[in-house]
Amino acid sequence: MTARLHLELSGLVQGVGFRPYVYRLAGELALSGWVRNDPAGVSIEVEGERSPLEEFQARLPREAPPLASVQDMTSTWLPAQGSERFEIRESGGAGDRTVPVLADVAPCPDCLREMEDPADRRHGYPFINCTHCGPRASIVLALPYDRPNTTMAAFALCPECRAEYEDPGNRRFHAQPTACPTCGPRLAYWTPDGKELADGDDALELAAQALQGGQIVALKGVGGFQLLVDARDARAVARLRASKRREEKPFALLARSLADARRLVETTGEAEAALVGAEAPIVLLRRRQGSGVAENVAPRNPRLGVMLPASPLHHLLLRRIAFPLVATSGNLTDEPICTDEREALARLHGIADGLLVHDRPIARHLDDSVGMMAAGAFRITRRARGFAPLPVLLPGPVPPILAVGAHLKSAVALAIDRRVLLGPHIGDLDTPEALAAFEHACQDMVALYGVTPEAVAHDLHPDYASTQWAQQSGIPAIPVQHHHAHLAACLAENGVEGEALGVIWDGSGLGTDGTLWGGEFLLGSAAGYRRVAHLKPFRLPGGDAAAREPRRSALALLHAVSGEWGLAAHDLPPLQGLSRQQLRLFTSMLVRGTQAPLTTSAGRLFDGVAALLGLRMRATYEGQAAMELECAAGSLPAGGYPMPLIGGSPGTVGVLDWSLAIEALVRDVRRGLGTEEMAARFHEGLANGILAVAQATGVPQVALSGGCFQNKRLLEATAGRLTSAGFTVWLHRRVPPGDGGVALGQVAVAAAELAALRGGV
Numbered sequence: 198m199t200a201r202l203h204l205e206l207s208g209l210v211q212g213v214g215f216r217p218y219v220y221r222l223a224g225e226l227a228l229s230g231w232v233r234n235d236p237a238g239v240s241i242e243v244e245g246e247r248s249p250l251e252e253f254q255a256r257l258p259r260e261a262p263p264l265a266s267v268q269d270m271t272s273t274w275l276p277a278q279g280s281e282r283f284e285i286r287e288s289g290g291a292g293d294r295t296v297p298v299l300a301d302v303a304p305c306p307d308c309l310r311e312m313e314d315p316a317d318r319r320h321g322y323p324f325i326n327c328t329h330c331g332p333r334a335s336i337v338l339a340l341p342y343d344r345p346n347t348t349m350a351a352f353a354l355c356p357e358c359r360a361e362y363e364d365p366g367n368r369r370f371h372a373q374p375t376a377c378p379t380c381g382p383r384l385a386y387w388t389p390d391g392k393e394l395a396d397g398d399d400a401l402e403l404a405a406q407a408l409q410g411g412q413i414v415a416l417k418g419v420g421g422f423q424l425l426v427d428a429r430d431a432r433a434v435a436r437l438r439a440s441k442r443r444e445e446k447p448f449a450l451l452a453r454s455l456a457d458a459r460r461l462v463e464t465t466g467e468a469e470a471a472l473v474g475a476e477a478p479i480v481l482l483r484r485r486q487g488s489g490v491a492e493n494v495a496p497r498n499p500r501l502g503v504m505l506p507a508s509p510l511h512h513l514l515l516r517r518i519a520f521p522l523v524a525t526s527g528n529l530t531d532e533p534i535c536t537d538e539r540e541a542l543a544r545l546h547g548i549a550d551g552l553l554v555h556d557r558p559i560a561r562h563l564d565d566s567v568g569m570m571a572a573g574a575f576r577i578t579r580r581a582r583g584f585a586p587l588p589v590l591l592p593g594p595v596p597p598i599l600a601v602g603a604h605l606k607s608a609v610a611l612a613i614d615r616r617v618l619l620g621p622h623i624g625d626l627d628t629p630e631a632l633a634a635f636e637h638a639c640q641d642m643v644a645l646y647g648v649t650p651e652a653v654a655h656d657l658h659p660d661y662a663s664t665q666w667a668q669q670s671g672i673p674a675i676p677v678q679h680h681h682a683h684l685a686a687c688l689a690e691n692g693v694e695g696e697a698l699g700v701i702w703d704g705s706g707l708g709t710d711g712t713l714w715g716g717e718f719l720l721g722s723a724a725g726y727r728r729v730a731h732l733k734p735f736r737l738p739g740g741d742a743a744a745r746e747p748r749r750s751a752l753a754l755l756h757a758v759s760g761e762w763g764l765a766a767h768d769l770p771p772l773q774g775l776s777r778q779q780l781r782l783f784t785s786m787l788v789r790g791t792q793a794p795l796t797t798s799a800g801r802l803f804d805g806v807a808a809l810l811g812l813r814m815r816a817t818y819e820g821q822a823a824m825e826l827e828c829a830a831g832s833l834p835a836g837g838y839p840m841p842l843i844g845g846s847p848g849t850v851g852v853l854d855w856s857l858a859i860e861a862l863v864r865d866v867r868r869g870l871g872t873e874e875m876a877a878r879f880h881e882g883l884a885n886g887i888l889a890v891a892q893a894t895g896v897p898q899v900a901l902s903g904g905c906f907q908n909k910r911l912l913e914a915t916a917g918r919l920t921s922a923g924f925t926v927w928l929h930r931r932v933p934p935g936d937g938g939v940a941l942g943q944v945a946v947a948a949a950e951l952a953a954l955r956g957g958v
Contacts, residue, residue, distance in 0.1 A: 201230070201275040202250045204257070207238035208268030209587070211342045212299045214328030215239055215265050216285050217370045222260070223283040226253050233286035234341050236294045238269075244280050264302060264329060264475065268590060268616075285365055294340045294646045295613045297588045298333060301419050301563065303477040303507050305330035307368065312509055318357070321398060323510035324382045324557065328372045330475070334586055334621075335420045335559050336374060340645060344373040348558040355380035374557075382557035384510070389549060391542050404553040405517035413437055415527050415541055415549035419508050420563025420582045420621075421534035422527025422541050424548060425451070429520055431491035437523065438493065440548040442530045444817040447495035449479045449502040449565065451524035453515040458503050461488045461521060471568065471575035476583025477507040478566040480575065494523060499828050504565060507582065514553070526564050531627055533634040536562045561641060562634065563621050571909045572916050576930050578907050580608065580937055585621035586642075589690055589932065589941055596951055599643060599650040599672065600943035603679065603706075603936040604661040605819065607635055610940035611642045611650070617689070617944050618642065622937055625819075626662040636666065652951060654943035656682070658707040675947040679706025679939065680714055683902040685723040686942030690932045691900075696722050697927065698729070698896045700887055700915070702799035703903035703935065704744060704819075713737070715798030715903075716853070718890050723945035724953065730845060730890045732802065733757075733854045736793040738786040743801055747822040748775075748814040749783065750805030755863075756787045758856050769866065770811035799883075799905045802855060806879050809862060810872050820904065826876050827908045835877035838862060840886030842893060850893040853886045877910075884914035891924055900927040904935035 211234050219232040223243055228250065230243040243253055258267035304312070308325045311317045319325045326332070339346040354362055358377050361369040369375045376382060378397075385393050386400035395403050404414050411433040414425045424441065426433045428450050438444060452458040455473055462482035464472070471480050479502040484490065488501075495501055504524070506512045515522070526534045527545060535541040536559040541552060567579035577584060591612070598612040607623040620638050624631050643650065654675045655667035667674045684699030699719040708714035708728075716732025735757040743749040751771035755763030764784050766772060772780070786793040803823035807813045812829060813822035838858035845851040858879065865875050891899050899919050906912045912928070919926045932938040 198247065199245060199277040200247050200250060201242060201244040201277050202254060203273040203275055204241040204243075204254065205238065205271045206241070206257075206267050206269070207296065209264065209266040209297060209299055210239045211296050212328070212333055212373060213264040214262045214368065214370070217328070217365045218262050218265075219257070220283060220285055220365045222253060222256065228253060229280040229283050231284050231286050234288040234296075236296065236341060238296045242275070243283070244277055262329065264299065288341045288343055293613070293648070295616065296340065296342075297616060297618060298337050298340070298342065298586055298645070300476070300584055300587050301332050301335050301582050302330045302475045303505075303583070304509050304512065308509065309512065312512070319377050321513060322378050322381070323384055323401075323508070323513050324374070324376055324555070325509045326372060326374050327368045328370065329368065331372070331374045332419055335561060335563050335582070336557070337645070338560055340647075342373060347373050348560050349374050349376065352376055352381055382555045384553070384555050387538070387552040387554055389542070389546060389551065391539075400553060401513055401517065404514060404551065407551045408518060408522065412550035413440075413548060415545050415552045416510070416514070417538060417541070417552070417554045418511070420561070421536045421559060422545065423524045424527050424545070425522045425524055427520055428494055428523045429489050429491055431493050434491050434493050434523060437525070437548070441525070443525075445496050445821065446818040447498055447502060448523045448525045449504060449567075450490065450494065451511065451515070451522045452503055452505060453518070453521075455505065457521065458505065461485060461490060462501050462503050465570065467573070467575060468570050471570070472503070472505050476566060477505055478568050478577075478583055479504045481567070481569040490521065497825060497828070499831070502567060507565070510555070524565070531625060532630045533624055534562045534564055561621070561638075569907070569909060571912050572928060574930055576928070578933050578935065579606070579622050580619065580931070580933055581621040584931060586618045588616035588618050590692070591615045591617060591689060591945065591948070592692065592694060595944070595948035596651040597648040598652050598654055598944050598947050598951075599639065600654040600940040600947065601635075601639060601663040601667050602940040602943070603656050604658070604663060605704075606933070606936040607631070607663065608937045608940055609635070609638050609642060610944050611646065611648070612944045612948065613646055613648060617941055618646075619932065619938075619941050632662055635663065639666070652947055654947035656706070656939070656943075657709070675950055677943045677946045678709055680717045680719060680903070681721070681726050681946055682939045682942030683934075684719050684721065684726065684900055684942065685945040686932060686938040687900040687902040687927055687929055687934070688722060689941055689945045690929060690938070691927045693898065693900070693927055694722075695898070696720060696896060697898035697900045698891055698894050699726070699900045699902060700890075701903045702905035704800035705796060705798045713794055713796035713798060715796055715800055716802065717797065718894070720894060720896060722949075723942070724949040727848065729848075729894055730842070730850050730853060732797045732799060733852050733856065734795045734797050736787050736790060737796050737798075737801060738783045738793045740792060740794050743804070744816070744819065746815050747804035747808040750801040751808035752783050753787060753793075754802070754805040754809070754859050758859050761788065766863070769809060769863065771808045771814065774814075799903070803905065806859075806862065809859075809866060810875055812872070823905070823908065826879070827910050829872050830876035830880050830910050831873060832910070833873050833877040835874055835881050837881030837883075837885045838878045840882040840889070842886070842889045850890060853890060858882050880910045880914055883911060884918050887915050888918045888922060891919060892922065897923075898925045898927065902929060902934050902938070906934040
């Protein structure tokens with residue numbers, strides 16, 4: 198007997214060649230019916246004998262195209278209608294727009310082969326793509342994801358491209374960005390004042406010549422402009438640093454191929470899989486000696502961030518160049534990346550010697566994603582191109598909630614049904630340009646999906662620009678404590694239900710007691726938490742200024758351990774070079790508590806130790822001192838400094854006391870112990886302390902989150918000890934452990950609060 202099966206699918210099922218895949222599968226099983234895109238994903242009706250229908254249903258998610266991911270599938274059996282053929286219908290249907298936008302994808306092998314084939318009509322075409330690769334999030338203007346709703350709408354398909362686009366058997370069937378040299382975007386090379394010097398291949402050649410001559414080229418990439426320069430040329434790199442106002446923060450490298458990347462850094466199989474993956478992220482790896490990369494690309498850093506070409510344009514440019522390039526975001530430090538060529542002429546004036554541009558508009562900016570290899574996996578530290586705005590699935594549906602993240606490493610999120618769409622990295626909200634980008638991201642995400650948020654979740658800190666925007670938005674606002682959001686984000690990413698011990702270590706976040714938290718042990722879930730332990734508090738002379746001047750944290754640690762006698766230790770690095778006036782000022786702050794708020798910050802503890810070891814007195818970028826302390830420790834085996842758990846308040850397991858560790862470290866500094874060993878001992882002591890708290894708490898699940906867990910040594914030492922002791926350890930992987938993941942946690946906490954209110958709890 199014949200029957201008819203109706204299927205509703207959601208997930209990553211649009212823009213990935215899913216409908217032609219369904220068409221081919223139905224044909225193979227001799228089934229009739231139809232498939233179409235709808236606002237929630239894909240709808241299918243198939244008709245035929247019962248056995249092939251059941252086979253179709255079983256194979257459908259299992260054999261889906263590489264970029265597809267079926268996250269939900271519902272089925273309904275219907276009476277047969279007597280249909281005789283299978284067809285792909287036009288997009289339609291009613292309902293909320295819940296289908297997620299696919300992230301941008303690096304060129305697939307098939308497109309690269311065509312691009313390199315002199316006989317192919319797309320030979321050398323810098324905008325080649327198909328349903329398996331190419332731009333997605335960077336070009337979509339509205340949903341559903343059809344060509345008229347993208348920035349490709351202005352490029353009318355030529356007859357040959359139109360035939361491919363309408364052929365279900367072609368891999369460019371409904372590939373919305375598809376184009377060719379006849380009908381697609383055009384490449385050009387401009388002078389810094391906007392004069393066009395060449396187009397097409399000639400533009401590429403001029404850009405290559407400029408790079409070979411030590412010049413800085415601004416390239417309009419997938420999600421915005423990049424600044425490129427010869428990575429071997431120290432003078433050119435120094436000029437880029439000066440003009441971009443980026444003193445010491447490491448630059449990323451762009452390598453032509455995996456073979457070239459291997460000559461720059463030490464790789465593993467897992468690292469190479471990340472490098473060549475469709476996301477094409479920057480991967481932080483240990484540099485090889487003799488690579489030829491200028492030292493000032495990543496000063497005093499044993500690691501280099503390396504990526505492979507993320508677009509056909511990058512491939513074509515690097516074919517003309519036999520050396521690695523610095524590839525950094527096209528902006529001034531602390532500003533969002535440029536996306537428009539006319540905007541770039543103004544904002545990159547005085548930086549770029551030439552601009553390699555094209556006329557395909559960018560709908561939203563996307564920096565390059567960054568990650569590291571740690572604890573056996575690639576782990577995101579900056580989530581943008583290739584990963585954003587892919588969703589994180591919650592266990593069940595939640596109301597539409599907008600979450601605006603924190604102040605640093607800003608990223609926003611929107612919950613629709615059970616999907617949390619986590620937007621791309623925006624940056625620190627310290628400039629008018631960054632704040633404008635943040636506001637646009639909030640409005641863009643809501644408009645794209647056509648939802649009206651029931652609530653906006655924000656940080657507890659009243660001075661954050663994101664908090665103030667949320668409170669003035671007119672949407673009911675839900676404050677979420679910063680470290681609770683970190684815990685909830687880690688649990689949500691890993692699909693963990695029930696309580697866990699969250700070890701949440703970062704720079705700082707406002708605590709519920711009005712002090713600055715940052716070394717927290719929170720027992721709970723998205724629905725609530727208890728602060729069961731924390732690092733021993735200390736005062737920060739100058740407050741936020743301590744983040745830029747690690748020696749202030751060092752002075753605070755010395756004062757906490759030895760009182761004013763500690764500040765008389767002129768033989769220690771943080772006190773050397775201080776004027777009497779400066780010392781009197783800092784002493785007064787610490788003794789009186791004036792402009793010296795209490796904190797439990799693990800980030801500032803790292804800073805203080807780095808200064809005590811003489812590694813860094815002033816930071817030129819956020820997290821620099823802690824990173825240099827991690828680099829100093831390397832992988833050197835060491836025993837840990839003492840980090841005892843001492844008695845705390847009722848209902849807690851205690852306070853993790855670093856005082857004995859600082860005393861021991863100071864003794865080692867004075868007796869001339871190697872910096873590497875002291876740094877290693879500090880890291881191992883912290884990992885031992887975390888294990889002690891976990892054992893005292895007795896909860897079987899432990900989640901590690903917060904910016905300090907971007908430290909590979911700390912992460913691996915802690916996770917290793919906990920796992921060996923029998924704990925289940927949850928780590929971030931596709932969501933940053935730092936503030937770039939806070940918005941996900943804010944959604945989870947706000948959803949739990951709304952559920953409790955509706956349930957009368």
